[in-house]
Amino acid sequence: GAVVSQHPSWVICKSGTSVKIECRSLDFQATTMFWYRQFPKQSLMLMATSNEGSKATYEQGVEKDKFLINHASLTLSTLTVTSAHPEDSSFYICSAQQGATSPQHFGDGTRLSIL
Amino acid sequence: RKEVEQDPGPFNVPEGATVAFNCTYSNSASQSFFWYRQDCRKEPKLLMSVYSSGNEDGRFTAQLNRASQYISLLIRDSKLSDSATYLCVVNQGNQGGKLIFGQGTELSVKP
Numbered sequence: 600g601a602v603v604s605q606h607p608s609w610v611i612c613k614s615g616t617s618v619k620i621e622c623r624s625l626d627f628q629a630t631t632m633f634w635y636r637q638f639p640k641q642s643l644m645l646m647a648t649s650n651e652g653s654k655a656t657y658e659q660g661v662e663k664d665k666f667l668i669n670h671a672s673l674t675l676s677t678l679t680v681t682s683a684h685p686e687d688s689s690f691y692i693c694s695a696q697q698g699a700t701s702p703q704h705f706g707d708g709t710r711l712s713i714l
Numbered sequence: 715r716k717e718v719e720q721d722p723g724p725f726n727v728p729e730g731a732t733v734a735f736n737c738t739y740s741n742s743a744s745q746s747f748f749w750y751r752q753d754c755r756k757e758p759k760l761l762m763s764v765y766s767s768g769n770e771d772g773r774f775t776a777q778l779n780r781a782s783q784y785i786s787l788l789i790r791d792s793k794l795s796d797s798a799t800y801l802c803v804v805n806q807g808n809q810g811g812k813l814i815f816g817q818g819t820e821l822s823v824k825p
Binding site for chain 2: 601605630631633642643645648690692694696698699700701702703704705706707708710
């Protein structure tokens, strides 16, 4: 149980392109979904917390106009990296959680490379 | 002081060894605790939740000491496949489920 699917797993695109990443909880309803970014040899950095039907809460230093989050249902959240540039290249990982003290279950991650 | 601190590592051990990871957290109001493992270039996977009474899952034993704000993970009879980065993770409970990650301890099990 507790499967989270993330798509796509790998994206390579030109600078200036917008990239959309989907995160789905396949066998449970997630009250909250989280978006993380991880650079090589570093720990996960939380970007934003997303609750279904409400605006995402962004961590300090994360541009909400750059990283658009939509949480349309209890099983789907999307992250759009708008006008991506090489410095946005990173490993983006989503997670989903059923309750506030439950563990988070992570998607497979999306490796984004901007040329 | 970091909110969650782990042994810096890396740990290099032979197959069959017993290895222990230590972790401390700063917020005494923290409510739930987990160990995750992360393989290179992969997402973190939940290894086990950690309970005050201590819990065991096969070769893995987790302990929590709330008074000392200390969490541990013991791996017995380590296998090559145990090589990964182990993340100590704390949920403070009052931030809508937000997890606080330790920096991770890398384990390398050698033949």
